Amino acid sequence: MTDILETSGKKILILSVSAGAGHARAAEAIRAHAALHDLTSTVVHLDVMDYATAGFRKIYTDFYIKLVNKAPTLWGYLYNFTNEAKRDSSIEQLRRCLERWNAKGLLQAISDFQPDAIICTHFLPAEMLARLIARRELSCPVWVQVTDFDLHRMWVHEGMTGYFAANEEVAFRMRAQGIAAERIHVTGIPIMPAFAQNISREVCAKELGLDPNKLTFMLMGGGAGLGNMEALAAHLLRMKGVCGQRDAEFQLIVLTGKNTQSLHALQHLAKDYPHRLFPCGFTTQVERLMVCADLIITKPGGLTTSECLALGLPMIVNAPIPGQEERNADYVMEQGAALKAVDSLALEFRLRELISHPEKLLAMRAQAQRLGRPYAAQTVFACVIEDLAKTQACPVID
Known part of the structure; x- marks a missing residue:
């Protein structure tokens, strides 16, 4: 594992969303571990909200923060409602339409960077990229790091290369949502190197x-x-x-x-x-x-x-x-x-x-x-790099 990390030379993009601090902290933890353990790769962390319109950003981040602070019971209702909502419901279609409208800047940034792999620490970029994968407009592997000891349905999308779970129960829930067992890795939630x-x-x-x-x-x-x-x-x-x-x-x-x-x-x-x-x-x-x-x-x-x-x-x-x-x-x-x-x-x-x-x-x-899982971020990064190494080692058969 160490040899692969020291010589990988890959371009890894980490995408978070600044709705609360946790998603960005997880992304920064992965980036910080990569800086310590990978001598050649380029690892970049982007906040999806930096590429959204001001109106969308205000709804998605400011509204979330106000809601959990001022009306937590209402947030709890929305959390459960969206977890149980059908993917083809009208409210889900409207939400995805708004997200697509605000995805153009981010997609351009991804195109400019040309990553070898992407890690999402929030469900929003994972959902955006799942649509690109389905349309064959994105070919690099996309990984998803769930940042709580629970699994909301909005984290689960087709076409993801793999998922990182906080514990065995979250992994169990992932399998129940139809994610193949071999795509699930129980790593814990990434935290900064200092905690190790x-x-x-x-x-x-x-x-x-x-x-x-x-x-x-x-x-x-x-x-x-x-x-x-x-x-x-x-x-x-x-x-x-x-x-x-x-x-x-x-x-x-x-x-x-x-x-x-x-x-x-x-x-x-x-x-x-x-x-x-x-x-x-x-x-x-x-x-x-x-x-x-x-x-x-x-x-x-x-x-x-x-x-x-x-x-x-x-x-x-x-x-x-x-x-x-x-x-x-x-x-x-x-x-x-x-x-x-x-x-x-x-x-x-x-x-x-x-x-x-x-x-x-x-x-x-x-x-x-x-x-405790103090090495979660290092484990996540190593898994992504090792998967890239395996992919390169296997010849493509037409």
């Missing part, structure tokens, strides 16, 4: 000013179900009476991302909790925060969930988006790597239980480590 490294908790804790030997929780992403991060952090830090102690003496890392208002509020709150509250803003090295934590409180996106599992980090999931995130949450909870909190009181109860019974937290960590 042996990162020192002691070193990272020192960078943050944390005590590496103290129980540490991490809060990321907030969520409507638990309220804003400042209020939630204050609620948790006021916890008392755990195991007969006057206070629950844990450290709390809070990642606010690009929300500077929340960061400033938490920095002010941290003055009341010295050496216990550690607010952090946007970072490209989230793995260095995660490795300091014994448990993370987060929304269960496919990429975030995969990153946590790769580090053996147990989760308390909150406010999952109905549809794909609910399925992600179901998976990690069924496997014993996560718990769920529907509000701040539920979260406090879960934390009290884990503090009182540390063996439960250790069992959750063991399950997370068992499920």
